[in-house]
Amino acid sequence: MRLATHSVSSHSSITSCSRQAQLHPTCLPVPQHRLSCKQAAAPNTVARAGSNGNGTSSTKQQQQQQQHISIIASDVDGTLLNSQQQLTPAVEAAVKQAAAAGVPLIVATGKARGPWVPEVLPRLGLTLPGVFLQGLLITDAQGNVLHSRCLPDDVVDSCIQLAAQHDITLTAYCSDRIFCKAIDEHTNRLLWYKEPTPEPVGDLATHLLGSVEAQKLIFMAPQAVIDVVRPGIEAALAGRASCTTALSGMLEVLPLGASKGAGVAWLLDYLGMDPAGMLALGDGENDIEMLQLAAVGVAMGNAGVKVKGVADAVVGSNDEDGVAQAIQQYVLAPRGLSDAAPSVAAAAAVASSSSQ
Secondary structure, three states, X not given: OOOOOOOOHHHOOOOOOEOOOOOOOOXXXXXXXXXXXXXXXXXXXXXXXXXXXXXXXXXXXXXXXXXXXXXEEEOHHHXXXXXXXXXXXXXXXXXXXXXXXXXXXXXXXXXXXXXXXXXXXXXXOOOOOEEEHHHOXXXXXXXXXXXXXXXXXXXXXXHHHHHHHHOOEEEEEEOOEEXXXXXXXXXXXXXXXXXXXXXXXXXXXXXXXXXXXXXXXXXXXXHHHHHHHHHHHHHHHOOOEEEEOOXXXXXXXXXXXXXXXXXXXXXXXXXXXXXXXXXXXXXXHHHHHHHHHOOEEEEOOOOOHHHHXXXXXXXXXXXXXXXXXXHHHHXXXXXXXXXXXXXXXXXXXXXXXXXX
């Protein structure tokens, strides 16, 4: 696989987002978002999930797409990991078997590079860069920064005021650090997902504006509250920022036009690869653009209705090794590995016994 010859000497490590020589000098722009291969090539030729009664497509074009999958992009929470934040032996084995067949996996997540990274990524033996913070931070396998985008101060200031107006928690993500006004029940949720430990700084405006560049912000509250305040927040930020959600009770604010899909598109371009060869796996609203970009977009069984509606197929949930199911169907079996399921199961058994 060819790596494009991009110089990253000035972006050689993950740092805090301080403008005072701590952050890489610029937040690089994302290239114009390309059309997904479905939109650009053959609209309406890919059958939607459930077209043959079992959640998969049986068209000739779909079979051709399966045979040409050359890379996998997978969400992490709710997809790669189960509901207990665990990488199961079956998923681990399937990812490794796909890599052995020449189809590597990249993680594409809204998460920061927190404690989950050394716990999960080394087990998968990943060698390609990863997409973090909803596509706002892309690093190579060693953690060197390849690409970054940040929010403008006016958006940060507006969000701080909106959080105060609605009396809800606001967190600011800057590379591998998370800042908040104070620790509360909402910021503590991030520890369950093994994010970096949130750092209470008191007044966020004083800490962030003019000195620290936030890459994304998250409003945190009970989902019923988020449902009420989201329309007003989106209206207040219209034309200046984009909003999405990955987890219940969290509304994320990103630079205008940013998305996980845009980050994946940037990385594919960097690697000299085409989305026409990509299998994308996800479960959240923030995965929609990535699923639409891919040749084959697969939703987990635990995904919401909106996500399943844009997917080409739906597999089992993240508690049913849905990622392993998708890899077996779209990567291994089309390569003539008709016994993919038994071999993955056997490898999973070995991985499980060796970890005990």
